[in-house]
Amino acid sequence: MTAIIQASNITKVFGKSTAVDHITFDVRKGEIFGFLGPNGAGKTTTTRMLTGVIPPDFGSAAILGHDIRSEPVQAKQRFGVVPETSNAYTDLTAWQNLMLMGELYGLPRARAEQRSSELLAMVGLLEKKDQKVQAYSKGMKQRLILAMALIHEPELLFLDEPTSGLDVQSTQMMLTLLRDLNTQGTTIFLTTHNMEEANRLCHRVGIIRAGKMAAIDAPEKLKVAIDRVHTIEVSFDREVPGDALAGLEGVIGANRTGDKWQITAENRDAVIHSLASFSRQNGAAIVTLNTLAPSLDEAFLRLTQGDKP
Amino acid sequence: MNPAGFSEQVRRAWAIARKDIRIYYLKGPVLIFGVFMPLFMFLAFLMGTKQLPLSFLISGLVGMTLFFTATAVSPAIFPWEGQARTLERLASCPVAVETIVLGDMIASTLFGIGITIITVIIGLVLGLLLLDGITLLVAILLAACCFSAIGMLLAVPPTNVPSNIMMLSSLIKFPLVFISGIFIPLEQMPAWGLVLAVFSPLSYFTDLVRYSFTGDHFFPVWIDIAALAVFTIVFTVGTMYLHKRTMPKRM
Numbered sequence: 001m002t003a004i005i006q007a008s009n010i011t012k013v014f015g016k017s018t019a020v021d022h023i024t025f026d027v028r029k030g031e032i033f034g035f036l037g038p039n040g041a042g043k044t045t046t047t048r049m050l051t052g053v054i055p056p057d058f059g060s061a062a063i064l065g066h067d068i069r070s071e072p073v074q075a076k077q078r079f080g081v082v083p084e085t086s087n088a089y090t091d092l093t094a095w096q097n098l099m100l101m102g103e104l105y106g107l108p109r110a111r112a113e114q115r116s117s118e119l120l121a122m123v124g125l126l127e128k129k130d131q132k133v134q135a136y137s138k139g140m141k142q143r144l145i146l147a148m149a150l151i152h153e154p155e156l157l158f159l160d161e162p163t164s165g166l167d168v169q170s171t172q173m174m175l176t177l178l179r180d181l182n183t184q185g186t187t188i189f190l191t192t193h194n195m196e197e198a199n200r201l202c203h204r205v206g207i208i209r210a211g212k213m214a215a216i217d218a219p220e221k222l223k224v225a226i227d228r229v230h231t232i233e234v235s236f237d238r239e240v241p242g243d244a245l246a247g248l249e250g251v252i253g254a255n256r257t258g259d260k261w262q263i264t265a266e267n268r269d270a271v272i273h274s275l276a277s278f279s280r281q282n283g284a285a286i287v288t289l290n291t292l293a294p295s296l297d298e299a300f301l302r303l304t305q306g307d308k309p
Numbered sequence: 310m311n312p313a314g315f316s317e318q319v320r321r322a323w324a325i326a327r328k329d330i331r332i333y334y335l336k337g338p339v340l341i342f343g344v345f346m347p348l349f350m351f352l353a354f355l356m357g358t359k360q361l362p363l364s365f366l367i368s369g370l371v372g373m374t375l376f377f378t379a380t381a382v383s384p385a386i387f388p389w390e391g392q393a394r395t396l397e398r399l400a401s402c403p404v405a406v407e408t409i410v411l412g413d414m415i416a417s418t419l420f421g422i423g424i425t426i427i428t429v430i431i432g433l434v435l436g437l438l439l440l441d442g443i444t445l446l447v448a449i450l451l452a453a454c455c456f457s458a459i460g461m462l463l464a465v466p467p468t469n470v471p472s473n474i475m476m477l478s479s480l481i482k483f484p485l486v487f488i489s490g491i492f493i494p495l496e497q498m499p500a501w502g503l504v505l506a507v508f509s510p511l512s513y514f515t516d517l518v519r520y521s522f523t524g525d526h527f528f529p530v531w532i533d534i535a536a537l538a539v540f541t542i543v544f545t546v547g548t549m550y551l552h553k554r555t556m557p558k559r560m
Contacts, residue, residue, distance in 0.1 A: 053400045054557045073313035076403040083401075087394040091332045103324035104402040106310055106317055148398075 002029040004156050004187045005050060009059035012045050019045045021211035022059065032178070032188040034202035034219075036195070038304050042211040043191045044084070047160050050189070051081050064155060077105065079156040080149030084164055084191075086141035090134035094125055094144050097133060098151055105152035112151065119147035122177070139170030146177065157181065160191045175201060195300055207303050214303045222303075230268045231292040234275055235260040236284040244282070248274040260288070318408045325399070325412025326419070333382050333389075334420045343378040343424040361494075367432045368522050369491035372515035374428040376486070379421030379453050383460030384478045386413050387552075391469035391559045400560065406553040410461055414545070417457035425449055437522055444530065445521035451537045452514035458544035459510070465551045467558035490515050495527040510540040 005027035012020040020042040027033040037043045049056045050063065052072040061068045066075035088097045095116060102112025120126040123143035133141060142162065149157060159178070163171040178201065182188055192198050198205050199219045206216040215222055245254040245261055250270040255262045265271040268291055279286050310317060333339065348370070390396035399409050426449075433439060463478045487493075488502060489511035498506060506512040513533040520526040526533070 048560060051401045053397055054560050071313070073318075073403045073405060076401060077312040081398075081401040083394070083397060085394055087398040089328065089332060089395055090393070092328070096331075100324060100328050101402070104321050104399075104404055106312055106321065106403070 003027065003062075004029050004064055005033075005189060006062040007046075007050065007059070008061070010046065010049055010056040010061055011058035012042075012049060012054070013057050018211050020049065020056075020208075023208070023211075023213050024059075025206055025213060025216055027187060027189055028204075029187055030182070030185060031203040032182050032190060032201050034198035034205035035189065035191045035208065036193070036198055036205055036300060037208035041208045041304070043208055044160055046208065047158055047189070047191055051079070051158050052076055077152070078154060079158060080152070080154040082142075082146050082149045082157065082159040082162050084161040086133075086138070086145050088133045088141060088144050088148060091132065093130050093132055094120060094136075094147075095129040097144065097148055101148045101151045107152060115151050115153075116147075119150055123147045124173070139166050142166060142170065142174065146174065150181075154186065156187045156189065158189045161193065162190070163192070163194065163197060171197075207300060209304045230265055232263045232265065232268060232271060232275070233257075233260050233288070233290040233292055234263060235287045235289075236279065237287050238284050240278075240282060240284050245278070248278055250274060262292075312403045313405070318405055319411070321402075321404045322408045322411040322415060325404070325409060326415035329382075329386060329413055329416035330419065333386060334416060339382060340424075343374075343381060343420070344427065346377055346381075348374075348428075363435070364437055364523050365494065365519065366492075367435070367437055368519040369515060371425060371428050371432065371518045372489070372491055372511060373486060375421050375425040375449060375452055375514065376456050376511050377482070378424040379417050379456035380460035380463065380478065380482060381417075382420065383413055383417035383457055384463035384474045385471040387464040387559065388469050388471040388474050392471070397560055400556065406556050407549045410549050410552050414454070414457045414461055414548075417460050418453040421453040421456060422449060425453070432522070439522060440524050441521045444517060447534065448514055448517035448521065448537070451534065451541060452510070452517075455510050455514075455537055455541040455544060458541060458548050461548040461552070462544055465548065465555055467555040469559060485509050485511055488512070490519075490527065510537055510544075513537050513540075 003026040007026075008024050009022045010020060011018065011022050023042075023046060035043055035046065045054070048054045050061050050068065052068045052075060055069055063075040064078045066078075068075050088094075089100070092100070098116035098119065099112055102109070102116065107115065117126065120129050123146060125140060125144060125147070128136070128140070133144065136144065146162070162178075163174050166174065175197065178188060178190070190198070190202065202219060204216060204218050205222060207214045207222075242254055242256060242261070245251065245263065248271065250265050250267050251274070252264045252266065263271060263275070272289070275286065275289070387396065390399070429445070439445065463481065464474055466474065466477065468474060488505040489509045490498070490506060491511070493502075495503060495506055495512065495516070513528065513536045516526050516528050517530065517533045517537075520530055520533075528536070
């Protein structure tokens with residue numbers, strides 16, 4: 001799959017502190033990539049290096065095939081940025097902000113006007129387009145900067161904590177818009193603290209800890225990868241002998257909890273097959289079967305533990 | 310379209326300039342400051358210096374007006390935008406640092422020219438005779454570019470606290486006014502003062518304005534124009550180079 005972002009050993013040092021330490025990763029075309037990490041882990045610094053706002057001290061980053069240091073303008077022409085804090089001009093109206101963005105991205109005036117109308121309608125601000133941004137609520141400002149980032153129909157969108165501090169309604173609207181954009185082919189690089197958001201939205205997540213990449217994988221794989229021993233919860237339509245369950249191939253232990261059995265195993269796949277065979281051989285139908293994986297929250301905490309003093 | 314091409318970047322600089330004019334320049338207090346600040350300084354010297362002719366002092370007023378207006382707002386734009394995080398917005402757009410600086414310079418140049426023309430009109434209404442309008446126009450255009458580059462040079466220290474820059478700006482701008490032949494004719498300056506005046510672009514502009522109104526001049530006209538052109542190029546290249554280096558430190 002084509003890599004849209006290729007970060008290679010990017011490093012940023014502020015004084016004596018290394019904010020980002022030789023990070024290497026790819027973001028593939030068409031995916032939503034979540035970039036997670038505790039406060040001060042280096043998420044925003046990495047995003048700023050990738051978007052050409054600050055240069056890396058070491059390493060390189062290619063965005064849509066353009067090196068962000070040697071061809072910054074060509075790279076920036078093809079992506080949009082939604083920062084954590086709204087940075088629209090508050091002395092201008094929403095319309096004026098969008099038209100300014102249109103000019104900065106080289107759009108012809110007619111096209112900029114058409115896109116501005118479409119985007120303002122999409123984010124629900126068309127009726128307030130002539131109001132100065134200083135009168136906007138935080139949610140409205142956040143929706144406006146999303147519209148500003150999309151004015152030139154970018155192939156790649158960087159978002160830094162886009163739902164931070166928003167109410168439920170604005171958060172849902174933002175997430176729906178991101179899903180729709182991704183469905184239409186926009187690759188999304190998303191920095192977030194919200195594990196549930198990352199779990200529901202992202203195809204892959206990267207977890208950064210103390211400036212170093214701790215893990216990169218699909219959320220579900222990441223959740224199961226952190227535990228060597230897995231738990232499977234199973235219940236049957238009749239009583240089954242616990243010894244027989246504990247003796248199945250691959251099973252480490254079987255404990256009864258209420259009407260269910262909690263099976264611990266190293267290889268989930270093998271145990272599920274054994275349970276299916278056991279069910280057939282004993283004439284005991286499986287009523288429920290759940291794999292108990294840790295949540296992404298737990299995976300995140302496990303992978304980032306030891307950060308705090 | 311090549312987004313990094315020269316013409317495309319100039320077009321985007323013009324968009325930045327129009328944004329600056331709308332946000333920072335077309336404000337009542339800024340316009341009033343632009344007109345009144347040089348006027349009050351002029352009146353103070355008019356009352357204190359009886360022996361200098363009005364035509365000499367009005368030429369100085371024109372020089373001072375352009376210098377103060379073209380450097381009034383531009384030093385503070387980067388710190389303001391840094392504070393409001395809008396500079397980060399510009400930095401993530403497909404515009405080079407040089408384009409942002411050029412946009413700020415264009416806005417400051419236009420503001421300087423606009424206010425200075427008002428001052429010239431006031432001078433003409435007061436009965437001053439304009440002897441060489443073309444030279445005056447060339448001088449205003451060239452000096453407006455030069456002074457706006459100085460304004461942007463003052464913004465080079467990567468601070469996002471506007472008051473720090475404004476203090477630095479005053480420390481540099483006021484002494485320049487006193488060594489540039491605005492209140493004391495260059496002919497009457499001591500040798501050390503003349504040496505300092507040679508290094509001030511304001512001296513050449515004031516000399517050109519005086520020539521346009523009175524026919525008198527200290528340096529040959531072509532030297533005045535050449536010096537202003539050289540200062541403009543050096544300051545513009547210098548400010549763009551330095552801002553490119555300091556921009557990441559503002560983020």
